[in-house]
Amino acid sequence: MRNFIVLFKKEMKESMRSGKWIWLPIVMMVIGISQPLTSYYMPQILEMAGNLPEGTVIEIPMPTGAEVLVGTMSQYGTIGTLLFVLALMNVISHERQTGSLSFVMVRPVSALQYIISKYISQLSILLVALAASYLLTWYYTTILFDQVPWHLMLASLAIYSLWIIFLTAVTLFVGTLLRNSGGIAGVSVLFLGVISILTTLLPKYMEWSPGNLRQEASKILIEGEWGQSASLVSLSTLALSILFLGLAVLVFKKFERFGN
Amino acid sequence: MDTLFDVNWALLTPLLVLQAILMAFALVNCAKQEETNGPKWMWILIIIIVNIVGPVIYFLIGRKNNG
Amino acid sequence: MLVTVNHLSKKYKKHTAVHPISFSIGKGRCIALLGPNGAGKTTTLQMLAGLLAPTAGTIAFAGNNQKDHRSQIGFLPQHPSFFNWMTAAEFLQFAGELSHVPKKQLAVRMEETLAFVRLEDVKNKKIGGFSGGMKQRLGLAQALLHEPELLILDEPVSALDPAGRRDVLQLIEQLKSKMTILFSTHILHDAEQVCEDILMLKDGNLKWNGTLEALKKEHDSLAIKLQTKEPIEDVLNELDFIEAAEYIDPCTVKIRMEQHAHSNQLVQTLLKQGRTLIHFELLQDSLEDVYMKVMER
Secondary structure (H helix, E strand, C coil), X not given: CHHXXXXXXXXXXXXXXXCHHHHHHHHHHHHHHHHHHHHHHHHHHHHHHCCCCCCCCCCCCCCCHHHHHHXXXXXXXXXXXHHHHHHHCHHHHHHHHHCCHHHHHCCCCCHHHHHHHXXXXXXXXHHHHHHHHHHHHHHHHHHHCCCCCHHHHHHHHXXXXXXXXXXXXXXXXXXXXXXXXXXXXXXXXXXXXXXXXXXHHCCCCCCCCHHHHHHHHHHHHHHCCCCHHHHHHHHHHHHHHHHHHHHHHHHHHHCCECCC | CHHHHHCCHXXXXXXXXXXXXXXXXXXXXXXXXXXXXXXXXXXXXXXXXCCCHHHHHHHHHHECCCC | CCEEEEEEEEECCCCEEEEEEEEEECCCCEEEEECCCCCCHHHHHHHHHCCECCXXXXXXXXXXXXXXXXXXXXXXXXXXXXXXXXXXXXXXXXXXXXXXXXXXXHHHHHHHHHHHCCCHHHCCCEHHHCCHHHHHHHHHXXXXXXXXXXXXXXXXXXXXXXXXXXXXXXXXXXXXXXXXXXXXXXXXXXXXXXXXXXXXXXXXXXXXXXXXXXXXXXXXXXXXXXXXXXXXXXXXXXXXCEEEEEEEECCEEEEEECCCCHHHHHHHHHHHCCCCEEEEEEECCCHHXXXXXXXXX
């Protein structure tokens, strides 16, 4: 436990100094509020972009606040996921490649302490970035469209956060398997993409899939209720995340060599 | 030109401010960096020219020592 | 004995880096692990430090039955790579906390070690801006910080310039009284300067395991170079204490014999037989020669 705290503090300090704590939330906020802004200004944007004949009247139904938030979720699901995986790809491989990992592992540190400290610290950055972005976006939708009740907003945020929990576990696990950052990002994104696609293609067999999380979050926003399926997906996502973390610890233990 | 004046700046300003902070933060970080992956001036250009994506790419792969 | 290593070996898919080797490390000794590049020195040290899993064999520490003895070891890697965003003091703080040095003691130890490696002035500077020599000294500081029983240094001076080299060797010299030190080097002179025990490794095999003195003695048979005016082969053939003779020309010869004591007898015999002695020289084997001999064995 003591080593976990020491390692966790070091991770936090490192993310602070490297600026991750600043740039990641800012970029997420930009991604988030772009959605309500573009939805709101869509008529003007179309007018400016397309050379429409004089006098054309553009009629686009004003979306509801909930619909805008669903759109934001979809941005998170694509660009956000990619961004997060890229932000995580170096987390273990960098210390392995440079050899600074050997300064850690030459002391009485266990694989579990190491992996969990990485996981919790990185996860907290990502979740803070996500929450900051989502709250700001919610504020924008409230001003521009109509207000989504705050408890629905929080419930949808909570369920979507599970996707981040899963994504972080997967990327860390891949990070123990491979040494090359690009490879780690590629394999993780591919894996997460395949899961999402399979979930849409084979809904019957994939009820447990973390790929359903976004839909569940949307359902909460639009229909205003937390269904039974949401609970199932949440539980299976948590279980899968723990499984991937366990695998990461096992693979890490099997490293023949720390550093170079 | 009318459309531009319809824009509610109170709504857009935060977005522009966020982008400006991101760019400034990336530029300062890049300037302080002892070594970058590739020439520093190239990164400065990327950060300035490519909105949002430029700074992000810089933070992800531009630096040598801290990931 | 502090550490007993038994049939330790490391095999990779294609080649064997270390063949089963056994040796022990006495408490308080200073041991050099000598060998050419690629002999398996780093592999051996990393296994001892717990950074590399051995293929077979055991490493036992006195008074510790657990498998994990990392808390008793201080290790300096061959190419130390730090967290460059940390300052020297932050790094030592981090390292000390991971080794469970109590808070108050850690503050004292940090002061001591930073002073010892002479980095007090730059302790709040980022490691990223350090020179190679400073990094090596910081590496030494983190290895000493928790007062380990065994200090393992992998090529601590190889990458340094002559001044940095002397610096670090002097630091090692001062540490000898406090802890057991095992360091690897491919430079004989470094080993000779500070160590009393020598382990020689070549192609993953242990070629020598013993004290520096014994090494010198065992392989340092006495050689004498002689030159006379007259041919001398007939005289030498009659002397039974001569082990080998190598004639450069009929009047000049290099001979080997068992003991120094016989050298007087040799000269006397020569004079009695009426030879005129022009040159008499005792040839001492340099440690270099001994090293080469052991390695070629």
